Amino acid sequence: MLFLFVVFFTLADVAEAADNSIKPDQTNVFSMEGSNISLSCTYTGSVERLHWYRQKPGSRPEFLLLTDESGDSMADSIEPLFTHKAVDEVEAADNSIKPDQTNVFSMEGSNISLSCTYTGSVYNLHWYRQKPGSRPEFLLLIRESSEHVTEAQPPNPQLSIKLKKEQDKTIWCCVIVIIKKDFYSHGDSMADSIKPLFTHKVVDEGDDVTLSCSYSGKGRELADTMERRKVDILCVQETRWKGSKARSIGAGFKLFYYGVDSKRNGVGVVLKEEFVRNVLGVKRVSDRVMSLKLEIEGVMLNVVSGYAPQVGCELEEKERFWSELDEVMESIPMGERVVIGADFNGHVGEGNTGDEEVMGKFGVKERNLEGQMVVDFAKRMDMGVVNTYFQKREEHRVTYKSGGRSTQVDYILCRRGNLKEISDCKVVVGESVARQHRMVVCRMTLMVCKNKRSKIEKKTKWWKLKKEECCEEFRQKLRQALGGQVVLPDDWETTAEVIRETGRKVLGVSSGRRKEDKETWWWNKEVQDSIQRKRLAKKKWDMDRTEENRQEYKELQRRVKREVSKAKQKAYDELYTRLDTREGEKDLYRLARQRDRDGKDVQQVRVIKDRDGRVLTSEESVQRRWKEYFEELMNEENEREKRVEGVNSVEQKVDKIRKDEVRKALKRMKSGKAVGPDDIPVEVWKCLGEAAVEFLASLFNRVLESERMPEEWRRSVLVPIFKNKGDVQSCSNYRGIKLMSHTMKLWERVVEARLRKVVEICEQQYGFMPRKSTTDAIFALRILMEKYRDGQRELHCVFVDLEKAYDRVPREELWYCMRKSGVAEKYVRVVQEKYERSRTVVRCAVGQTEEFNVEVGLHQGSALSPSLFAIVMDQLSEEVRQESPWTMMFADDIVICSESREQVEENLGRWRFALERRGMKVSRSKTEYMCVNEREGSGTVRLQGEEVKKVQEFKYLGSTVQSNGECGKEVKKRVQADWNGWRKVSGVMCDRKISARIKGKVYRTVVRPAMLYGLETVSLRKRQESELEVAELKMLRFSLGVTRLDRIRNEYIRGTAHVGRLGDKVRETRLRWFGHVQRRESEYIGRRMLDMELPGKEEGQRG
Incomplete structure (x- = not known):
């Protein structure tokens, strides 16, 4: 299997912005003698208040001066009114820029002159002005120079002045650039490459001027590039997206990203659709380092995305980055593969003398300090710099081009032992997603054992029955399939097969493939053609860097942004209009759930650990482990005493099931639920109306009379549901929910309604009881605690937890408790028949396991199970429970209260004996004790000589109660x-x-x-x-x-x-x-x- 890895660097556009309310007629540099800089601006109209800033690139903009109508100068003492997120979280101002003196030369009318004298050399400096409430306006960039400038426009060949005026909008942006000849050999003006940290680009759309700071459609363009280049895994840096989520970017590609600031840094990894389900975990270390772990056909692959600090950053920040990268590498087992795609902002250089074990000869230019850090990292982690091993033309080795500079700063690294799996690595020229960085493509071949892929199960589109026209067509076709009869056949097998076949023909079946990504419907032919023209223009400019080609590329870049914005607006107008109606509100909740699912890192757990903690990767071993775990769980009984005494059965005549009972049960059944193995949802019976009621009443009466139910009803599908706590790869942290036949659930609801009329459950049981809820139990416990706190007396509470309560109920105890509760023997035998020879399969991410028998416990997901469990708990606790609120039960959640510690300890022991002698088990680790209004030295509670955990707070039925009575x-x-x-x-x-x-x-x-x-x-x-x-x-x-x-x-x-x-x-x-x-x-x-x-x-x- 072949995989392509790309290190791709998307850089957010930042450029000059101007505010229409600040219109400079002239901007002059009066002088620059040594380190003295004077700047003057003359304005048309009154300038009520104006802020001035200076900034060394890469550092925080530093406030200099506030001027207002009074002409007062308040240097360095006024906080600027304008705030921006990027300003708040950038590095602190560089201490090497310290003004010795800041003067206002004059403020006559609308003329303002500002002068600053600095100690030391001024290497790079930006100047800004800002009217409060408006965006800061870039004024001036001064690069290293000691030249003397006397006027604004002197005949000086080293001075370049560019004035920008847009028609009908009078937006001026004056940029003065002084470039020392020996600093940049090409001598070009750098005005267009100036990127202040917090400015926004002015985009001209027709007659409107809008401010934009994002890449419209860049994610979808990136996905298109990956699809066209056949890229499977992509590392991106400088994403500048705040948050730690995952999101779809179109064409099935998904971006996992992390960032703490929307204006700087940020890293991410993009995966092709088929690899998204292979993600085992995501580790986000910082906005410069993150990693993904994937399992691919039994091979564990770790993909690391990194973004090293730039050359001018502090040493401390650089050391933090390398420390974080070391930490990630040390956490990866040696037997697993690692691929690092990173912008290291360093040059490893040409040649490999002395470093032959970690790099090849084919770098670019000379090595610098940051490049040496890359080589040192490769040595201590036993990795190889993949880029340098393949002899390519320099054009296919250069990863960064800007302003005439061509360098190599982006690298792919892998373990030296896996270098033989790399067949090629080069830079791809001609893509236009990023202007400066270029794609580094690596082809890697993994030697894997090909697994037999589990077949995607095709499902009937029963959801279409919500539409009346589909429902009517289904009824007509079913009538035709039955030979024109309105009444359904008597036998279940024939009826079920006819219903399934008719559903497949009328409603259709799912293809099993991924649905179209609704978030990128706007990606139409026109947008794709524009992107293609822009890409070709970028390639043309790379080959021939003339001003004409550059302008053509810039114009196409602006046009693409406009077209993407319009296409998205047009595509989403209909969607948001529909969502804003009452009919579309259901779609809104569905959209919310879909976006929540898309934002999760791991949607399916495809690997699991065995009982010894070893990770299983093959589909067969994972299926075996799931079967082994649940087969053991659902067929293992706790130790218990065998009952010697019997109980008399209640032999009485049972009435036939009436149609109104079926109607009530059908009304209580919810639509839209997952179907069982028989693939017939409750929507079918609701669609068929009275014909279905008549058939079901007849079917249920035959089951009741014969005490035999259809074999199809015995089967179920067990789905593991993660408990959202503990290790996601441990089977014990999952709860198994069974998907059962909807028709059998209807049958269970009819029987349950009859049982509730016969069986009287004790008042202490609040779970799944009519006219009772969690609020009743919570209210009773809180009032009890408040009474004792106000009375300044101790109250002792033990919260009892039962281990695997539903799964460990002995079947013999269930029959005994039903008979003792007065349930007619006919219903006991019917329930016995329901559990007789019950079988299930586990449906996991890698397919379904083999079928196995279930001989212990109640069915999780059955409509009858809550009532049966309540009957069992009612009979087993008959001799030990006290009246409410001293004893309260909500299914298997039990709370025991008493005035003394000794009494509550005695009661706990009695409960343990009553439950464990009949096959239930009290959990020693999860049972907890709490004392309200505790006095010093009140001690703790013991259970069979073992101390019960003492707590100050406990989450009872979802509401936290505290020992001090507070909330x-x-x-x-x-x-x-x-x-x-x-x-x-x-x-x-x-x-x-x-x-x-x-x-x-x-x-x-x-x-x-x-x-x-x-x-x-x-x-x-x-x-x-x-x-x-x-x-x-x-x-x-x-x-x-x-x-x-x-x-x-x-x-x-x-x-x-x-x-x-x-x-x-x-x-x-x-x-x-x-x-x-x-x-x-x-x-x-x-x-x-x-x-x-x-x-x-x-x-x-x-x-």
Whole structure:
């Protein structure tokens, strides 16, 4: 297999900008004697206030002077009003530029003259002026010189003056450049190559002048270049994108990037579509170093992208870069391949005398200090500089061309032992994505063992049944397939096959290929032709660097930007118009989920670790490991006592299933869920209406009478879901969810509804019970803790966790508990039949495993399992549980409370004995103990002689409770949860083309509920309420593209987004909850907690 690696450097365009309100008639350099520089500007009209700056290139612009109408001079003491992100995060001003004196020569009318005298040589210096509220305007660049300049336009051959005036807009930009002959041998004016750090380019679009600081469509152009050049992996530097995410750039290519500042540095790696799924992990070290780990046909490949500091940067910054690169290399095992693509900003030079082991002879020019650092790094890491091993023409070795200078600063490195896998490496000429850096292409051949690719499963497009016309056509074709009958056949196998075949013919099947990238629909033929013309013009200019060719290339570059911008605008107009309607809001949430998925680094885990921690890479071994793990998990019972006593079965007549029961169950089933192995979703039955109800009622009655269900219903597909904690390559950090037949789930809902009428579950169970929720249990626990805190008495709580609760329920215990709860024997036998000979396969990223039997536990994902588990817990805890709130259960989450440590320890022991003797197991590591209002030396709790972990806070059912009764930690967790929710939809919330109304609705329905969860049970202080408000306003300001510097009041922000004050919403939920509690019956736990008196409370005691 062949792979191409490219080091490609995209540089953001920066050039001069001018503000229309500042119009200089003349800009003069009065003198430059030694280190004395005087600059004068004459303006038309009044200049109310003006700032002056100087800047050494690569350093922070340094504020010099503020002048206003009064003519006062306040040198070095006034902070400039204008701020910019790039200014805040660039290096500090260079200490070698220190003015001894700064004078205002005159300020008569609109004439201002400024003079600065410096100590030492002035190597490079930029001067700016700025009217407050406007962009800084570049004035002057002075390069190293000791020449004397007496007038603005002297007959001096070393002085070049360029005045730029655009028609009808009177935008002046005066650039004066002094170049010492022995400094630049070609003697050209460098005016066009001046790039101040924080200026924006003026782009002329027709009659409008717009400011632009981004590459419109550069990502898509980059993807087109990779596609045309057959590039698989691409390293990019100077991306200047802030954040640490991944995003699609079109044509199936995906960019993984990292940057901390949108105006400098930034690195990234672009992968071809087929390699995106091979990503195992991304390590972002800094905005100069990042790495990706890929698994390719069993070969572990690490791709490192680096961007070294420039020659003029501080030594400390350079050392930090090499230290970070060393750290990345040391973390990579020796047996894995490494490819580094980096802009090292150094010259390794021609020849390799003394360095033959790490480089070849074919560098460019002389080696400098930075180049020696590259060679030293290669020696200590045993790597080779790939560029230098291949003899090419100099044009195919030069990686950087600018202003007549041709150098080699971009390199590809790999381990010396893998150099034999490199068949070619050269610079590609003629691409125009970047103006100065050029592509370095490397061809690498990996010797791999070819795996048998798992087939992509084609699925019927059942989602089309949402459309009425498709639904009607499906009904007609199904009727024709049944010979014109309206009633479905009696037997399940025939009906299921006819439905599947009709669905495939009418609705079609998925191709299994990737869908078209909706983010790049604008990449049309016209745009591609313009990009091609620009590329050819760039190639022509590279071959013949005349002014005519240069102007042609510049003009095409501007034209391409305009065409890309217009094409994107036209393509997105329809999309955003539809999203702004009520009909398009569902598409909005789908778009948010899609962008969230695209932003994730690893979407599929294709390698996994075995039980000894070794990484498995082949598809067969990964499938075997998944099967081994879940087969062991779902067929292993804990030790338990065999029951000696029996229980009488309840033999009674069972009524036939009625059509109205089927209708209710069908109504409760949600659409759009993943189908089971039979490939028949619930949408089919909803589409067929009464014919389906009649068929299902008949089918369910046959199953009930015969106590035999279709073989197809026994099969399931198990999908591992990551728990978002722990090692992503460890099987134990995944929860298996089974995809089962939707028709069987309908059957389960009918049976469950009947069981709930017969079985009475204890009041202590809050999980999946009607008229109960997590809020009831959270409220009861919080009120109990507050009562004891106010009464200055200790409360001891143990939070019990059960190991693999659903997966370890013994089937014999389930049958026993059902019979003891009064369930009719007919239903017991039907449930037994459901679990008899049940089989499953594991669907993972590399395909499906072999089928295996499941003989222990309940089905995760079954509609009946929550009710069955509640029955089991109800019977097993019958003798040990106390009344609420001293004992509360939410499925397998148990909390035990008591007034004394000894009592809660005794109760914990009784619970352990009751559960473990019947096959359930209490987790020693996850069970935790907390003491409220603890006195000194209260000790801890033990379980079978082992100390239970003591905590000061515990996350109970998603809400954090603290031992001191405070809620500060819960407020911080709510803020964190809110930010997590916001980030998931940030692809929509930060899209400037989506209206504020839609953003507000997404925030209210998706983001805000995470912050409000459980707050109806929490007593918030004003400070904590303010903390929540601040976090919410930050999200709204981010979403609307507004900062505090814009001085827009919070009321306007909320009004624009149609989002009310959070404090009002919290009070609303609390009042609603209070009304809910007051309306409930007197036996309800909430009412009892409000009226509760502490046991043994003395008269006059608080609480």
